[in-house]
Amino acid sequence: MKKIVLLYWGKGGNVENTAHEVYKMFDSHIIDMFDLVSFDIRTIENYDLMILGHSTIGAENWEDAVADNEWNRFFRKIESKGGCSISAASFGLGDQVLYPDNFVDGLGIYKDEMDKLNISTIGSWPSDGYNFTDSDGEKDGFFYGLALDVDNEPELSEDRIKEWTDKIKKEIGI
Ligand SMILES: Cc1cc2nc3c(=O)[nH]c(=O)nc-3n(C[C@H](O)[C@H](O)[C@H](O)COP(=O)(O)O)c2cc1C
Numbered sequence: 001m002k003k004i005v006l007l008y009w010g011k012g013g014n015v016e017n018t019a020h021e022v023y024k025m026f027d028s029h030i031i032d033m034f035d036l037v038s039f040d041i042r043t044i045e046n047y048d049l050m051i052l053g054h055s056t057i058g059a060e061n062w063e064d065a066v067a068d069n070e071w072n073r074f075f076r077k078i079e080s081k082g083g084c085s086i087s088a089a090s091f092g093l094g095d096q097v098l099y100p101d102n103f104v105d106g107l108g109i110y111k112d113e114m115d116k117l118n119i120s121t122i123g124s125w126p127s128d129g130y131n132f133t134d135s136d137g138e139k140d141g142f143f144y145g146l147a148l149d150v151d152n153e154p155e156l157s158e159d160r161i162k163e164w165t166d167k168i169k170k171e172i173g174i
Pocket of ligand 1: 012013015102104
């Protein structure tokens with residue numbers, strides 16, 4: 001049986017709420033969910049796919065935001081155990097109105113980390129229908145994962161999550 005682990009960070013805001021919405025789209029027998037800090041990295045090989053949920057925070061001070069955050073610590077832990085064999089899909093939260101030049105940049109930053117670690121990624125998502133000027137999370141008309149803007153268009157999230165998780169299920173054959 002295919003097993004999925006959904007890991008999210010941070011807690012108590014939009015990312016956590018959205019993680020619960022994503023979790024509900026899967027049969028509870030095949031998915032476990034943890035906030036990133038509570039996850040025991042030694043169990044990662046029990047899963048076939050990790051779904052990573054994060055937000056982009058820190059356009060003005062990227063270097064600090066990226067170097068000193070829980071996702072960085074997570075990827076360094078994977079690196080120090082010599083990589084991992086499971087694949088990954090991401091959803092990323094951002095704000096197109098306040099940060100149109102950096103919309104969901106995190107999707108691109110974490111995609112780079114996964115490429116460096118040879119983690120294969122699935123779940124790209126078309127960038128049509130969003131309003132932004134630039135994003136490190138997008139290439140050739142596709143985001144590297146699901147982009148969500150619950151600050152400005154919360155009414156679109158449910159359908160996007162449904163469609164994206166259907167796509168993930170198809171891609172992993174469940
Ligand atoms: C200080 C700060 C910086 C942000 N920088 C970006 C950004 O560069 N790009 C973007 O798309 N969204 C940015 N956002 C918007 C957040 O990603 C968005 O509000 C998200 O839903 C927050 O999730 P949370 O409530 O779980 O923290 C920023 C928000 C804050 C507070």
